[in-house]
Amino acid sequence: MTEASTTSRPGLVEQVIRRHPDPVSVRFRGLSDRTIAWLFISPTIVLLLAINLFPLLWTVYLSFTNYRANRPNAELRGMGTTYYEQILSDPDVWESMQATAHFVIATIAIETVLGFAIAYLIDRKFRGHAFWTTVILIPMMLPPAVVGNFWKFLYQPQNGLFNAIVAPVLGVSPGSFQMLGDVQLAPWSIIIVDVWMWTPYVVLICLAGLRSIPDYLYEAAEVDRASPLRQFWSVTLPMALPFIMLAVLFRGIENFKMFDLVNLLTSGGPGSTTEVASITLKRAAFESWRTGYASALAVILFVTVFGLANIYVKALNRVKQR
Amino acid sequence: MIVDEHSRRTNIEARPPGFVSGLLRLRRAPWEMVATILIGAGVVMLMQPLSIDLYGWSFAVILGGTAMFLVVSHFPD
Amino acid sequence: MPALSTAHSVVAPSSTSRWIAGTIVITYAVITMIPLVWIVLTSFKTPPDSIAYPPKVVFEPTLEGYCNLFTTRTRQPPEYIASLPPAEDVCDEIARSRNMVIAGPSNVVPRFVNSIVIAFGSTFLAVLLGTLAAYGFSRFKVPLKDDLLFFILSTRMMPPVAVAIPIYLMYRELGLTDSRLGMILLYTAVNVSLAVWLLKGFIDEIPREYEDAAMVDGYTRLQAFRLTVLPQAATGIAATAIFCLIFAWNEYAFAVLLTSGEAQTMPPFIPFIIGEGGQDWPAVSAATTLFLVPIFVFTILLRKHLLRGITFGAVRK
Numbered sequence: 001m002t003e004a005s006t007t008s009r010p011g012l013v014e015q016v017i018r019r020h021p022d023p024v025s026v027r028f029r030g031l032s033d034r035t036i037a038w039l040f041i042s043p044t045i046v047l048l049l050a051i052n053l054f055p056l057l058w059t060v061y062l063s064f065t066n067y068r069a070n071r072p073n074a075e076l077r078g079m080g081t082t083y084y085e086q087i088l089s090d091p092d093v094w095e096s097m098q099a100t101a102h103f104v105i106a107t108i109a110i111e112t113v114l115g116f117a118i119a120y121l122i123d124r125k126f127r128g129h130a131f132w133t134t135v136i137l138i139p140m141m142l143p144p145a146v147v148g149n150f151w152k153f154l155y156q157p158q159n160g161l162f163n164a165i166v167a168p169v170l171g172v173s174p175g176s177f178q179m180l181g182d183v184q185l186a187p188w189s190i191i192i193v194d195v196w197m198w199t200p201y202v203v204l205i206c207l208a209g210l211r212s213i214p215d216y217l218y219e220a221a222e223v224d225r226a227s228p229l230r231q232f233w234s235v236t237l238p239m240a241l242p243f244i245m246l247a248v249l250f251r252g253i254e255n256f257k258m259f260d261l262v263n264l265l266t267s268g269g270p271g272s273t274t275e276v277a278s279i280t281l282k283r284a285a286f287e288s289w290r291t292g293y294a295s296a297l298a299v300i301l302f303v304t305v306f307g308l309a310n311i312y313v314k315a316l317n318r319v320k321q322r
Numbered sequence: 323m324i325v326d327e328h329s330r331r332t333n334i335e336a337r338p339p340g341f342v343s344g345l346l347r348l349r350r351a352p353w354e355m356v357a358t359i360l361i362g363a364g365v366v367m368l369m370q371p372l373s374i375d376l377y378g379w380s381f382a383v384i385l386g387g388t389a390m391f392l393v394v395s396h397f398p399d
Numbered sequence: 400m401p402a403l404s405t406a407h408s409v410v411a412p413s414s415t416s417r418w419i420a421g422t423i424v425i426t427y428a429v430i431t432m433i434p435l436v437w438i439v440l441t442s443f444k445t446p447p448d449s450i451a452y453p454p455k456v457v458f459e460p461t462l463e464g465y466c467n468l469f470t471t472r473t474r475q476p477p478e479y480i481a482s483l484p485p486a487e488d489v490c491d492e493i494a495r496s497r498n499m500v501i502a503g504p505s506n507v508v509p510r511f512v513n514s515i516v517i518a519f520g521s522t523f524l525a526v527l528l529g530t531l532a533a534y535g536f537s538r539f540k541v542p543l544k545d546d547l548l549f550f551i552l553s554t555r556m557m558p559p560v561a562v563a564i565p566i567y568l569m570y571r572e573l574g575l576t577d578s579r580l581g582m583i584l585l586y587t588a589v590n591v592s593l594a595v596w597l598l599k600g601f602i603d604e605i606p607r608e609y610e611d612a613a614m615v616d617g618y619t620r621l622q623a624f625r626l627t628v629l630p631q632a633a634t635g636i637a638a639t640a641i642f643c644l645i646f647a648w649n650e651y652a653f654a655v656l657l658t659s660g661e662a663q664t665m666p667p668f669i670p671f672i673i674g675e676g677g678q679d680w681p682a683v684s685a686a687t688t689l690f691l692v693p694i695f696v697f698t699i700l701l702r703k704h705l706l707r708g709i710t711f712g713a714v715r716k
Contacts, residue, residue, distance in 0.1 A: 031619070031620065031621065033538075033539055033620060034539070036535070036539070036620055036621065037535045037538075037539035037540075037541055038535075039531075039535075040531035040532055040534055040535035041531070041532045041535040041536065041541060041547070043528050043531065043532070044528045044529065044531070044532040044551070044591050044595060045532075045547065045551075047528065047584075047587065047588055047591060048550070048551060048554055048588055048591065048592070050588075051566070051584060051585060051587075051588035052554040052557070052562070052588055053550075053554075054565075054569075055562065055564075055565030055566055055569055056557075056562075056565065058565045058568070058569070059561070059564060059565045062564075062565070062568075069564075069567065069568060069571075084381070088377065088378045088379075088380070088381055089374070089378055091374065094374055094377045097368055097369045097377070098369060098370075098371045100369060101369035101370070101371075104369075118424060118427060121420040121421075121423055121424050122420070122424055124412045124416060124417050124420035124421075125412070125417070126417040126418065126420050126421030126424070127417075127421065128421070129421070129424070132421075132424055132425055132428050134698070134699065134702045135428045135431075135432065136424070136427065136428045136431065137698065137702070137705060138431075138432075138435070138695070138698055139431055139435075140709075141645060141694050141697070141698045142649070142691060142694055143648065143649035143650075143651065143666050143690070143691075143694070144649065144651060145649075145651035145655075145666035145667065145669070145670070146649075146665075146666060146669055146687050146690060146691065149669055149670045149683065149687070150434065150438050150683075150684070150687055151434065152670075153438075153441070153678075153680055153683070153684075154434055154437065156450070158452055159450050159451060159452040159453075159454060160454075161433075161434075161437050161454050164453055164454045165433075174452075174453070196431060196434070201709060204705060204706055204709065205706070205709070205710065205714070207706075208706050208714050243714075246710065246714075250709075253556055256558075257557075257558035257559070257560075257561075259558070259559060259560050259651075259652045260651040260652055263651075263652075263655070264651075264670060277558075278558055278560045278652075281558070281560045281561060282560050282656070285560070285563075285564045286563075286567075286656060291564065291568075294564055295564060295565075297561075298558070298560075298561035298564055299561075300381050301558050301561050302557060302558070302561055303381070303384055303385050303388055304364075304365060304368065304384050305553075305556055305557060305558060306388055306553055306556075306557075307361040307364070307365075307384050307387055307388035307391065308361065308365065308556075309549075309552065309553045309556045310357075310358075310361070310388065310391045310392075310395070310549075311358050311361060311362075311391075312556075313549055313552065314354065314358070316710065316711065316713045317713075319710070319713055319714055320713045320714070395545075
């Protein structure tokens with residue numbers, strides 16, 4: 001700023017010449033924009049090619065072989081699309097996809113409604129709302145593994161804090177149910193933790209959506225004598241919808257590949273009631289060491305997430321234009 | 323067609339071309355919509371509890387939708 | 400009509416509705432804080448108190464959890480303990496009262512050091528690469544720009560378990576298994592995508608006129624970048640660095656699948672802090688408390704930029 005204004009006074013050309021007596025050499029010393037662009041961008045691209053794209057292509061290759069990571073010297077055989085056909089007709093994998101769906105749908109439904117409601121209330125701008133917003137946002141910044149681990153402590157049957165608080169509300173004894181060990185309750189115990197942790201994410205995005213609504217829309221609605229309820233349905237909700245969609249999509253992708261919370265809380269158990277896709281994948285890859293098979297499942301998950309990421313970026317651009 | 327050209331040149335936000343004509347003229351928005359629906363349908367097929375045959379075809383649908391998305395996102399706006 | 404500007408509705412929310420909104424939000428905030436408060440409390444309990452029934456809200460605080468976290472202990476006969484010279488510190492005293500002697504330091508300090516080294520190493524690299532790439536994408540015509548940016552973002556969204564399979568094989572070939580360097584490179588790759596997107600948002604907001612003016616002055620493009628863009632992007636770079644730090648600090652899936660000892664960070668280590676007869680919950684809580692303190696500080700520092708961070712720089716306000 002100051003640089004520009006001081007130089008414009010004595011005349012630009014003189015200034016340039018005074019500082020650099022030989023203007024031609026300046027052009028040679030300075031790299032061309034094209035070179036700089038590639039110089040700046042290529043390290044990132046090279047790193048991502050080496051640590052992301054190359055392993056990905058390797059996974060695709062392995063998914064067509066019978067490779068096993070624990071027997072690296074065994075004879076390698078091509079399997080064609082056998083593993084894909086196996087996975088896509090295996091009722092167990094199908095069931096783990098349904099467990100994933102159950103988890104994704106329940107968490108998104110609760111987090112969206114709760115998150116939007118909290119954001120709406122924060123937007124009433126009561127005294128101290130900035131401070132309380134920061135407090136509310138804390139859970140989503142925490143390490144999921146540590147969160148999962150201490151919720152396991154809270155969920156302990158008998159002496160856990162969760163049972164001690166919830167049981168009196170429900171009018172049952174604290175020892176009469178266990179969240180993590182029960183086939184019916186285990187999925188919900190994970191959903192509760194996810195809601196605790198990630199509702200703040202939805203709150204934050206919905207808050208941005210609500211604050212992006214221009215005041216004149218409400219003024220116009222007021223002129224039309226629209227009731228508050230009608231204002232909510234015809235102004236607030238439609239205007240905030242792109243933001244809600246963004247939150248839903250991102251939470252959907254994140255929970256579709258959810259690993260850390262589930263691995264810490266139940267590791268897929270009891271039985272396989274909470275075995276979501278990532279846990280199935282971990283078991284195949286790192287417990288039974290069927291690397292080829294696991295690679296095929298990994299490719300299926302990759303492609304799904306990649307497809308959803310396309311939609312997410314589209315939603316992101318829509319919000320950006322606001 | 324003429325109206326569209328005119329609005330593009332003068333930068334006036336005219337009514338977007340219809341969905342079908344957008345498809346016919348290989349415009350980005352409607353084709354992206356088709357790809358999005360395909361991916362969404364594939365994901366639903368992958369995780370629905372009703373038919374294992376739908377589950378079996380889900381990956382093909384997602385793969386098709388994703389590939390289509392990559393191609394049509396390069397269509398003109 | 401000052402009320403107009405303070406609220407979205409022309410009719411400003413009445414004081415009653417504000418009061419109700421405030422009460423509900425504060426109640427929610429307090430409820431969500433209960434688990435965290437409970438963990439901090441538990442870290443000051445004795446092991447029996449921590450699993451007492453009904454759960455103890457009032458208890459006598461002790462440092463036993465913290466002592467157990469940092470030491471390993473062996474059980475000894477009381478006669479042997481009586482024959483020892485007087486206890487040197489609090490931890491010694493507590494251990495002896497449980498018929499134990501301290502055998503040595505536990506693994507927690509090396510794990511903590513791993514977390515710090517890996518988090519800072521990967522953050523430094525990611526921010527360095529990210530700043531350069533973001534500037535490149537922000538200022539120059541790059542062929543296939545949108546595709547490259549999408550590729551960069553999509554790498555971050557991939558399921559970590561799926562990525563871990565080939566990385567595990569690749570690191571085994573390269574001898575990077577369970578090494579800090581391997582983890583730093585991996586976290587850099589994951590973080591650089593966030594860094595590029597976030598920093599591109601920040602740099603896009605810096606007017607090009609500054610660089611143009613500097614270049615008219617005879618500075619080269621690189622000098623203009625160093626002297627005008629970097630200083631103005633400082634806040635953005637700091638915010639991005641904190642986001643990268645938090646990610647690397649929190650990461651679990653790669654750490655648990657790819658490290659087992661040498662390079663293990665805190666998240667996969669904490670669940671395995673075991674005392675006699677299962678998990679030593681006060682020690683686990685102590686580790687959790689210590690591990691979470693930096694996150695609290697960072698969250699407060701970042702509160703103005705959180706929204707950008709979680710939307711990859713797309714939503715700014």
